[in-house]
Amino acid sequence: MTATGEETKVISEWPKSREAWERASRSVSGGVATALRATARPHPLFFTGGAGATLTDFDGNDYIDYVLGWGPNILGHGNPALVAAVQDQITRGATYGSGHLLEFEIAERLLQAFPCAERVLWSNTGTEANLSALRIARAATGREHFVKFAGHYHGWSDPMLVGYRPRAESDIALESRGQATSSAELAHVLNWGRAEELETLLTERDDIAAVFLEPVLCNSGVIEPPLGFLERVREICDEHGVVLIFDEVITGLRIAFGGAVERYGVAPDIIILAKAVAGGLSLAALLGKASLLDLTLNGVTHAGTYNGNPLVLAAAGATLDELSKPGVYERFETLSARLANGFRDALAAHNMTGAVNQVGPVVQVTLGLPTVEDFSDFQKTDQESYAKLLLELLRRGIFAVAGGRWYLSTAHTEAQIDHTIGIFDEALTALESA
Ligand SMILES: Cc1ncc(COP(=O)(O)O)c(C=O)c1O
Structure with a gap:
């Protein structure tokens, strides 16, 4: 519902927010920066x-x-430490378009937190990082299809926005108007917690590049993985040469310093971090095996003007300091x-x-x-x-x-x-x- 429809007749208990939303709706589509935020009741x-x-x-x-x-x-x-770090950095520049100390210092600290990983690729959002992970997995395996689980969210890109809110258990319909129909063909949406489904699919098909999962199903109920599930998924991926990707955008640095990898003791091939990693600034990272992430030196495009900029990495440094206490x-x-x-x-x-x-x-x-x-x-x-x-x-x-x-x-x-x-x-x- 928009701010200018019937809803305007409702007397708001938040008159100034209401007024701001109406004004914002004349310049910003939906009046707030995402469609989801616009659904807040009675208004954002x-x-x-x-x-x-x-x-x-x-x-x-x-x-x-x-x-x-x-x-x-x-x-x-x-947070005073984060504010000080960002203030200090901004006086020396927001982005250099080349290397700097924080770029590898923070990478080294993340690799210590996630010892199963050997390399870091910087990115800006969880959506972007998931896309990079998919591309890397496809390049590494020479396969195009991938597996995800119903109710798991891996950003709003064309390939990944499938099976997040399916209308029926077997329905893998596209979720957005304008999405390429090939997205539904390339993504195989399985049920969370049922390793036998994955085993069957990977036995039947030899075109699966990757398995994506939220190691705790945070986007649909905050549901822990059933006992032994992550371990079994790891084994099945190994048996079939499939890249296992933990989307730790929510869980990373949050459910333990070393995220779900530390908490459940299962090592994926690629870990995706975002959200908490820079304490509120926009930063994402892929962590993983050198053999995978170094494919970006060998024809796999991973780009981004703002990747690894010192401003967000200063915020990440302060965040890691605070979370390490x-x-x-x-x-x-x-x-x-x-x-x-x-x-x-x-x-x-x-x-x-x-x-x-x-x-x-x-x-x-x-x-x-x-x-x-x-x-x-x-x-x-x-x-x-x-x-x-x-x-x-x-x-x-x-x-x-x-x-x-x-x-x-x-x-x-x-x-x-x-x-x-x-x-x-x-x-x-x-x-x-x-
Ligand atoms: C598990 C997970 N993956 C990916 C994303 C997408 O991240 P972003 O909103 O930074 O693009 C989200 C966002 O909520 C998420 O929860």
């Missing part, structure tokens, strides 16, 4: 700034922020388990059916089912009631988004978590009486 909020784990909107309301820019702000807003990941676990348990207790106290999944500082709340263990569960959850809950939370100063993923940063405090649980309880009461 406009923010003047953030501090730590809070955001302030145009109407002067403060929120505890669990969106964190859809994931990147793992240090919260305005003792106790950071233990604190993430404690705080997010506290939040998740608080949500579970509140749901139980209201006799409301819902599931709360949590892996590291990523928490997922869904309504309608008692457990969400795979993508088909996730698809059956009650998104409509959840959207109403979000609105009640927003009215009470909690910023979370549709889809149900809550991110914690190093800036969130125990007091904020407890406050949030209290508000969650109030919002459920409001939902019941609506």
